[in-house]
Amino acid sequence: MTRQQAHIEKLAKQIGAKVSYVQRPPMTTEHDALYVIQANINPDNSEVQTLLVTSDIIYALALHELGHIAINDSADKMPIDEYSRCYHYPQVNCFERVVREEAAAWKWAHANALYWNEEMAAIEQEGFGSYTDNLKKLQTEPEQIRRRRLFMSQLFGG
Numbered sequence: 225m226t227r228q229q230a231h232i233e234k235l236a237k238q239i240g241a242k243v244s245y246v247q248r249p250p251m252t253t254e255h256d257a258l259y260v261i262q263a264n265i266n267p268d269n270s271e272v273q274t275l276l277v278t279s280d281i282i283y284a285l286a287l288h289e290l291g292h293i294a295i296n297d298s299a300d301k302m303p304i305d306e307y308s309r310c311y312h313y314p315q316v317n318c319f320e321r322v323v324r325e326e327a328a329a330w331k332w333a334h335a336n337a338l339y340w341n342e343e344m345a346a347i348e349q350e351g352f353g354s355y356t357d358n359l360k361k362l363q364t365e366p367e368q369i370r371r372r373r374l375f376m377s378q379l380f381g382g
């Protein structure tokens with residue numbers, strides 16, 4: 225086991241989270257496989273699913289996902305079903321809260337990491353950047369597009 229993985233397990237224990245390991249899904253690129261890393265995969269919101277922690281990138285993402293669980297009791301944490309609704313059918317107010325939770329989870333990751341290097345900063349930028357980009361788009365989209373998007377999301381159960 226890498227020392228990064230050992231550290232993830234130690235932190236998980238401290239915050240009462242479970243870690244489960246999954247294999248890289250077949251037919252995925254190394255990079256796409258990173259999307260299997262997620263938190264809150266069980267009903268009581270306390271499990272992180274990750275690839276084996278064999279790189280700094282996986283380490284950073286696993287730390288971030290632990291962060292989602294570590295902040296369970298904070299004001300930055302959204303109820304899981306609300307997070308999911310806001311993520312899939314975003315409106316500005318709602319998505320702002322998603323971004324706030326993401327920021328808090330990254331902050332926790334930084335505070336608890338053994339180190340934070342350039343590769344880790346790059347994956348953070350890629351991950352968190354996609355949320356802040358989306359928020360910016362929502363904040364600046366023309367009224368007509370906003371209305372159409374809301375209409376579509378209502379049609380499909382948003």
Ligand SMILES: [Zn+2]
Nearest residue numbers: 288292326329
């Ligand atoms: Zn996140």
